Amino acid sequence: MVFPFNVVAFDLDGTLADTAPDLTDALNHVLGELGRPGIPAETVRNLVGHGARALLRKGLAVTGGSTEELVERGFPLFMDFYGRNICKGTAPYPGVEAAMDALAQQGVALALCTNKPESLAVQLIDALGWRGRFRSIVGGDTLPVRKPDPAPLFKAIMDAGGGRAAFVGDSITDADTARAASLPLVAVSFGFSDRPVAELGASAVIDHFDELVPALYQVKR
Template identity: 50%
Template structure:
């Protein structure tokens, strides 16, 4: 181990480690078409992501004509997930500088973790298809502990710290789900000015805001 200030760094997945909108957008539109709704653009989809697939679909329905409830909504979730699961890594890529930053942190003895509201099975599948699984000491999803304990609750962060054997932790993310989860867990958090924001980046309330993964290691050092 080096004297790096954090033993564990946790990352959100969609909009933080990877740009997955190119695969999420077609899946959302398959569900919207099934309901007779207009499709949404890639740019609109980026604003819908956050909180998991169900929340993303809820937002998509809201902006294309209003909510759908009950059994029909569950059917549409199934339509979305079936398409997405079959096409999960066709366009998704890590953000520029992401892999180099992960390598830098790993070389400093930092344990890397994924803390996402994406369903755990989908997170595992996506990371495997991108060849990234081996980089992470822990991968937890929004349903790992039950949906009521997903971000912004602190539970996934506490679970991650426990799986990694304890120690100092910092969170990296792009949305209020990530920042509030870190705050609720009493942990520092770095936010990205890129990604999928539910509020303007400057309003996320993170300890530090960075514009590129090249700045991540320095930001974490500054927080320490």
């Protein structure tokens, strides 16, 4: 059976890897520097998805209120701390590397489309040993717009060679991006979504990466 897609694009945080431990440490470092209490990783999982500034803005909001002055003061602290500690607690989700291998064996090009700044996305992919797996990496600052605008997803797909494509993600941001791009979304149930995964309107939902390739065969373009 011919595989239905030429390119499969992935979100990063909460989709390919559980980055919550390191994001939580970085956020709590900044909150402490700004005189705020820390917040637990389970809360942080619900705040991720729109980039580092948005994560900091949300973290400030739940610990006493956010202002743009505080966000701008805290942002370089976040970037510095996270960049120095980007893969201490982060771990790939079970089965993800086998799923990427299976797609590669089908001749599928892999792309990355994340709202994490491109430099940090590349740094994390390198730390995970995945650089050679991805034909393209598009971050939240690669273009003037970010997800849920479809332009970053289109760029990631085109830079990976183009053709029939699907997106794999975990959040409403990813769902809105896929809809805007008129592409099927396979949603993972174990990610950082701020709502039940059934509410994302995905073409398919998987509970483990063992299910990804079968799900991609079944989804409708």
